[in-house]
Amino acid sequence: MHSIIANDYELEIGSILDSSFASLLDKYSDVKKIIVSDDNTSEHCVPFLISNYDGLAEAEVVILPAGEENKSLAIVANVWELLTEYGLGRHDLIINVGGGVVTDMGGFIASCYKRGMQFINIPTSLLSMVDASIGGKTGVNLDHYKNQIGVFNDPEAVYIDPIFLSTLESNELLSGYAEMIKHGLIHSTDLFNKVIEQLDIPFELELELLKESIQVKNEVVKRDPLEGGERKILNFGHTIGHVIEGFMLGSEGMTHGHAVGIGMVFEAYLSTKKGKLSQEEFKTIESAILDVFPVPTFSNDDIQSMTALLTNDKKNKGGKILCCLLEKIGECTFDHEISEQEVTEVFLHYKNQQINLN
Numbered sequence: 001m002h003s004i005i006a007n008d009y010e011l012e013i014g015s016i017l018d019s020s021f022a023s024l025l026d027k028y029s030d031v032k033k034i035i036v037s038d039d040n041t042s043e044h045c046v047p048f049l050i051s052n053y054d055g056l057a058e059a060e061v062v063i064l065p066a067g068e069e070n071k072s073l074a075i076v077a078n079v080w081e082l083l084t085e086y087g088l089g090r091h092d093l094i095i096n097v098g099g100g101v102v103t104d105m106g107g108f109i110a111s112c113y114k115r116g117m118q119f120i121n122i123p124t125s126l127l128s129m130v131d132a133s134i135g136g137k138t139g140v141n142l143d144h145y146k147n148q149i150g151v152f153n154d155p156e157a158v159y160i161d162p163i164f165l166s167t168l169e170s171n172e173l174l175s176g177y178a179e180m181i182k183h184g185l186i187h188s189t190d191l192f193n194k195v196i197e198q199l200d201i202p203f204e205l206e207l208e209l210l211k212e213s214i215q216v217k218n219e220v221v222k223r224d225p226l227e228g229g230e231r232k233i234l235n236f237g238h239t240i241g242h243v244i245e246g247f248m249l250g251s252e253g254m255t256h257g258h259a260v261g262i263g264m265v266f267e268a269y270l271s272t273k274k275g276k277l278s279q280e281e282f283k284t285i286e287s288a289i290l291d292v293f294p295v296p297t298f299s300n301d302d303i304q305s306m307t308a309l310l311t312n313d314k315k316n317k318g319g320k321i322l323c324c325l326l327e328k329i330g331e332c333t334f335d336h337e338i339s340e341q342e343v344t345e346v347f348l349h350y351k352n353q354q355i356n357l358n
Helices: 019-027 047-053 073-085 100-115 126-132 162-167 169-186 189-199 209-222 230-237 238-247 257-272 279-290 300-312 339-350
Strands: 001-005 009-013 033-038 062-063 091-099 118-123 137-141 145-152 159-162 321-328 329-338
Touching: 001 209, 009 300, 019 118, 019 126, 019 159, 019 169, 033 100, 062 073, 062 159, 062 169, 073 100, 073 137, 091 100, 100 118, 100 126, 100 137, 100 145, 100 300, 126 162, 126 209, 145 238, 145 300, 169 189, 169 209, 169 230, 169 257, 169 279, 169 321, 169 329, 189 209, 209 230, 230 321, 230 329, 238 257, 238 300, 238 321, 257 279, 257 321, 279 321, 300 339
Parallel strands: 009 159, 033 062, 033 091, 091 118, 118 159
Antiparallel strands: 001 009, 137 145, 321 329
């Protein structure tokens, strides 16, 4: 078991059976417990936990509908009504078991219900392990706008057990690798190269590489927990990636990681156009990422609609679209203004490299 010092919570990586989870449940032995899961994790992951921990024997299980398109205030309101029916109080405990949608929504549900209650994250997807469950961001989408409603709130603990990765299909596993690629691009050439090499054997993820990627995010968050400055570099690829994901919400084949992968290529392209990233390093990034996350088919009308969505991106300031750009592989800077014209240009540049996901 590997323990990482986070802000004010436990972050443990390794077998959950060897973790402090049992002792933490003992701390909450006299309170009600709610397990928040989805259609997938309620079947493949929750039974494992309940069978191994007596402290969960009487826990109620709330099952969210799976999928990013269900990450909405309407679903959250339904869960709050359920918690009220269960008689849950602010001193009871929510345990989120699932991918990024579950940990984002479950954290938000806990943070707002009766002005806040404690929650634990047990991420079961690679995306959630290296990104969503760490750092205290919670929230839901608002129509096509990603994570538009939410709060910063740290969990009581995060337990990351690679055993749950065996439940994932290949597209969900690759979605998590996109965030690991991002960690390499903002942190070091060495990490970037390691992740790209790992893509050849995605189902054989080395524990040390998982730890290294998690540590990149954790260290940035510790230095800037509320995203006042440096933490913004974790948004590399997400300014454009989020509008692609939001616009294609529910489309078959478009995962968060796929959208962010394309977003990283597009934002690396802008980095080069603005004279920051070298053409050689850009080609390295483009080749590595598009080999895994090809550009889907967009019409000119689609491009116009997605570009318009950028004007409401939550990272904007003073009416300006702000973006992270690369200086080189391993060095990222933030708060660069980009224009709608520049975004349209990069979309049009890749129209000839499109594939049809349907």
